[in-house]
Amino acid sequence: MALEYERRETFWHNLDPRTKLIWGFLIILQLAIWTDPLWQLVTLVIILIPGIIAKTPWRKVLKFLKPLLPVMLLLLLAEAILYPAERLNIPQATRPLFTIGGVKATLGGFLFGLNLVEKILFTIIFTSILTYTVPFTDVLYIMQRLGLPYQVAFIMSTAWRLIPYFRTIYNEVVCAQKARGLELEKYGLIGRIKHSIAVLVPLYSTALDMTERMALAMESRAFGASKKPTILREFKFSRKDYVILVICIILMALSLAITVIGYGRL
């Protein structure tokens, strides 16, 4: 997502990762059952409060969202025009909002589009806060407790760690070939694919060579010596966690109740 994990001393960072995942479930629940864009603003508040406590670098999040805005606008417009507003059970759903080239946009369609846009944007924001406050390995440890085999967890964490490494190697290979006069920009699509060999071959051979040496290094650290290696990470709920958990559970129940009563949906 937009953010990488950063180790910080904030109230939210210090919570147990499981608590933060429960918070995530609360948000997913609300985003899933509510379709009313106004009610979704409540979700936004529940997203933002921990985000602010965790001192989220909002600028980076905004930078990530910015290129999405035109797409969102297009989505909003399309829904406003195309969505069958008569299906919605709100007053004035079919009231025309504006017309473009003879095509009518409805209020209902607009609201539904707004709801979709909010769902997408809020999902990005809350997952960014999650990735910023929960280290990836903790997620793996939790999944391991839930039955994910150690080998799978290890492969995932190693792959995760190697992403930046391979990005560096890729950049280096591109530079090395540029220094030999390679100009991919010069070619059309076909030429570009053809000339990419100069980058792909060294990249793959380096990666292959690396896997072998890495396997050797793993063996040298007794990887696979035991079926059940020690899991070092210990999770412990503190009083703070219980408070947040209770709040989350109450909010979940409340959201469901509100929906059953008949609010929150278009």
Added chain:
Amino acid sequence: MLTDYVIRVENVTYYYPNASKPALDSVSFKLRRGEILAILGPTGAGKTTLAYCLNGTIPHFITGGRLIGDIIVCGLNTKENPIRVLAQKVSLVFDDPEIQMFGLSVFECIAFGPANLSLSKDEIIRRVKFAIEACKLKGLEYRNPSELSYGEKQSVAIASALAMTPEVLVLDEATAILDPTSRMRIYNTIYDIAKKHNMAAILIAQETGEVLPISDKVIVLNNGRIELEGSPHEILSEYNKLKNIGLRIPQVAELYYRLGQKGIITRTVGAPITIEEAYKIISSTLISRKGLLEKYNASLKDYSRGKKGKGKVIIRLENVHFMYPKGVKALNGVDLEIYEGEFIALTGPNGAGKTTLAKHLNGLLKPALGKVIVFGEDTKEKSVSYLSRKVGYVYQNPDLMFFNPTVRDELKYGPMNLGIPLNEINRRIEKVSKKLGLEEYLDYSPSSLPRGVKKRVALASILTMDPDVIVVDEPTTGQDWLESIQIMNILKELNREGKTVIVISHDMELIAMYANRIIIMSYGTILKDGSPRETLTDIDILNKASLRPPQITELFIKLSKLGMPKHVLTVDEAYDIMMKYCK
């Protein structure tokens, strides 16, 4: 007692799969607890193969070869025990830290091994603490390994090997990429661990000058055989043999041998391995000839070989700043003029910004602030491909550029991109391959070649583009002494033919021998820029840049108290001075 030895290698011969020649040939040795053994030898001598035999990589991981003889590690025969059992006795550290760190924090990386053994949590934490203490990594426990410097990464790799609480720690070229200060720090760490915790260590390295002082025993391998064996002093006394094998001989030992041959000093105690020992020997010689001391006029003018500033300026950097995406400042206001025909060495610690600076010279990187003018043109306005006709850049790792089926195609690729006519390309290939001794390899696959040849192919593939300036990033890293000398001689010859050569290196002894201008960088700025004599004798600046002067320079700075000139750069100079003085 039998268990006295942690390692017993008994008449071991090993053939790799499908090999007709053995990689190891009747090798035997023993190692005790607390001993440090240095294994020296040129590329391809069998050093890494031997290391692989010690922890069972051979025969359990690399299968299909033929292993004759026995290797007993703490009473366990490697043939009968799997790597994971042997890994608790012999712990290997490789040259590339990236491939041996498993975890998203330093703590996790170090705990990886013990966790694999299913040890209790308390025991793992105890071991990690011990390893962090021993490798001086306190305060970095929760850092992401990708944020660490190269030296710190390698320390983490060593710590994770230590956390296995092995009886023997094996470092296979583990310090090759490090700058001199980081390297010394690692060797000191190993020494402390070995002596304090009575652990045996095996050091496989090319840097004889740094390894020998902390070693108890030395084995010199050549073509898979043990050529020499003994204490560091004994080994260094075999000057001619070492020279024949092509081993790097510490400068003080070389001077000692050459002076001894002329009868200037009496060779009694064995060759010196440290500057202190050499100082003792030479100063006593000087003092015995005290009457001559005043006569010697400490002037070194006749040794100057610089021609700095003679040619015209071909590259100019004006207040260049550069920052990497993550906000790491790599260049911080660099001003520099490069003259035609210079042989420049760009030096400094790991992460000083040397490579970043060099990548500005052909436009691979464009300055965030400031200007780079190459042959009168601003690099911001030109493509890398255009600039590569003027400035060639040879990458440190040749594997990152090879993708063609043969060396010939590899040499063809650059000039083809520049649109050079085919007959001209063929002419260049012929000329360049002849000069670099690559004729016999032209039809080989580049990736199958030995490391030293690969380096030359990489250089050749840039030379066929016929640039005026050649930038070579770390030409000698990972190379043995003969290969290093060979590639530096090629660069020297190119320089003599009129090419401007810029070398990135922190091998101070080599650059003292070849460069006519040295630029010392640290933290993205130029600390000092001048002739080798000015730069390499400025101890304060070198310290600031985590560098050390050549051994011989350091020796003569000490001797300058006795009236010797202190700006001595090479063994040849030192020898001439001593000869003149003592005649």
